[in-house]
Structures are given as structure tokens and as C-alpha cells.
Amino acid sequence: MGTGSASVAIGGAPSAPAVLAAESAALVSRAVEVSKSENTRRAYVSDWRRFERWCSAQGHQVLPADPLVVAAYLAEAAELRDESGGRMYAPATLTRWVAAIGHRHRAAGHTTPGSAEVVAAGWSGQVYERRDSALLLMGFAGAFRRSELAGFRVGDITRHRHDGLHVRLRRSKTDQDGAGTTRALPYTDSHCSCPPCAYLRWLQVVTAFDTGGRPAVIRLLRSAPDFEGHVCRGAWPQALEKIVPVFRSVRRNGILSATSLSGAAIHKRIRQRAAAAGYDPVLVDQLGGHSLRAGFVTQAFRNGADAHAIMRQTGHASPVMLEVYAREHSPLVGNAVTTIGL
Structure with missing residues (x-):
């Protein structure tokens, strides 16, 4: 129709979309962004005040906040439950809290504590x-x-x-x-x-x-x-x-x-620690509560300790059980196969 402006279709007659001028669409978009920014600002203010109250109650410095303090703050909130047993605060809420704390720190010229690894991993x-x-x-x-x-x-x-x-x-x-x-x-x-x-x-x-x-x-x-x-x-x-x-x-x-x-x-x-260290899952499945004790005996034999010296630490009454460890876990120790020149 020659209005001199590009148009955006958003509705109109029942069978065809109406048209909104591009300038009007841009105004609507900017209004949405302003509204979103204002909502975010209000949320950040509320989030920061909550953090201030918590720090005051716990005796921690609020600005600049130590990353460990922020991590503890988040960990406590993550554990809170409502009457039905559900989490009181969603992960998205906790993420916004970190952003709010970071925003206030940047505004004050401080490093944002949320960038520290301990905040992500938990103190x-x-x-x-x-x-x-x-x-x-x-x-x-x-x-x-x-x-x-x-x-x-x-x-x-x-x-x-x-x-x-x-x-x-x-x-x-x-x-x-x-x-x-x-x-x-x-x-x-x-x-x-x-x-x-x-x-x-x-x-x-x-x-x-x-x-x-x-x-x-x-x-x-x-x-x-x-x-x-x-x-x-x-x-x-x-x-x-x-x-x-x-x-x-x-x-x-x-x-x-x-x-x-x-x-x-x-x-x-x-x-869990063995798996986290990258050990083969097959080996991890073989480990357990007795592995530290068995590992001591095995390594001591490999390092040349005799049965008596090992028994002083393990408390075994006789070397019989130690021989079982030696056969099962370090079969080459004291074995003639290592001396026959292969």
C-alpha cells in the first residue's frame, strides 16, 4: 500500500494476517527489552539483599565476598526443602543469584567470585x-x-x-x-x-x-x-x-x-576416588575396603621388605597370610623365573 515502511504481519482479517509497521514492531521489541531489564534489575537487588542478610547472620564479609562464602551460601540454599520435600530453589534461581552477586562486585570494581572454580564445584x-x-x-x-x-x-x-x-x-x-x-x-x-x-x-x-x-x-x-x-x-x-x-x-x-x-x-x-583418578573400571570393581591393607603388603614385598618387617605394621600373627598376598598380588617377588635369563 505505499506507506514507505516495511511491514510485519501479526494479524488482521480472519483469513489473512494483519500488518504492523516495522517501526511499531521495533518499539514493541524495545519495550519488551526494557521491561526485561527492569525485571532483572529488581531481581538482582532482591538477590543481593538476601545475600547481604545471610552474610551478616553468618559473620562473613559481603563485599568483596570470598568465593568460599558464595559456595557455602549456594550449598545451603540447594539443600533447603519445602513441605512436600521438593527443592525450595531451582538451579536457575541459584544461577541468577551468582549473576546478581557478580553484578554488584563488578559495579564496585571487584573480581566476581562466581568465576572461581570453588563456586562451581562447591566448597x-x-x-x-x-x-x-x-x-x-x-x-x-x-x-x-x-x-x-x-x-x-x-x-x-x-x-x-x-x-x-x-x-x-x-x-x-x-x-x-x-x-x-x-x-x-x-x-x-x-x-x-x-x-x-x-x-x-x-x-x-x-x-x-x-x-x-x-x-x-x-x-x-x-x-x-x-x-x-x-x-x-x-x-x-x-x-x-x-x-x-x-x-x-x-x-x-x-x-x-x-x-x-x-x-x-x-x-x-x-x-569413588579410584574412579575419579582415572583407573580402569575393571580394576575399580576389584577395589574395596581391604585394598589399602592388601596394597601395603604387596608394595612392601615389591620394595624388598621381609615378612617380619611387614608383620610389625600389619599385626599378622604369622607369615602364612602374607604368603597368600605374595602369591596372589606379587608373584614375581622372590621368584626364580626372574633369574633364569629369559
């Missing part, structure tokens, strides 16, 4: 890392059974100036009378494989939680330096109770249970 991952490192290293170095690991109390483990850790076994499979025995877990050259370092880092979490709950754990993780060297020679925290279990379950929001990990949970965790 409780650091708690899991400390616990599992202690569990695996102590279990392997001490040749402990999973039932023994599950039964540890804080009072059973002491630091020795020269030896590393002294772990008191109050009772074990081969000590049904409860006479008890002590195993030493030594200091090592590398901090990454040092049982005393691993235990200290986990004990710090246990002590912080038992004295100040989750906020205290967050403060501990926020202030802790990067784990780039030995920490086992430094100050050790004083746990409130010697009967506190050492290895406990950890919820996704970082809350520690009051009871010990079960043997079944230790079995499962060993498999």
Missing part, C-alpha cells in the same frame, strides 16, 4: 579432599582394615616428634582381648604423601566444625594457605573431646555427621 569439595586424603594415606601407610579406620577416635592418634603419628588400635581382628597396639605413620619427603600432614589438615576441619560449626570451617578454608609444603610440624588444633570420631560422613552442604563413617562407606569411597 564442600575441599572438605572431602581433606578427609579422603587422610583416609587413604593413613589407611595405606598403617595397613589398616576398614573397620579399624571406622573406629578411630581423635584420642587414639597422637603426634610423635620423631616418628610422625602414633595410632593406638584399641582392638583389632587379631587382638580380640583388647590389649591394644600402636602403629607409627612416618613423616615423608613429599607433603603430598605425608600421613601426618593429611591427618592435620583433616583434624583442622573436624576441630573447626565441632567448635564453631560450618561458618568456622568456611573461615578455616578461606584463611588456609595453599598446600604447597609440609604443615605437619606446625601447631596442631586441640579437639574438644578425645572420643570424637575421626572419619565422618560429609553432606553436600559441608555439614559433618556426629558419627563415624561405616566400613561400607569407606569401601565405597575408595572405589
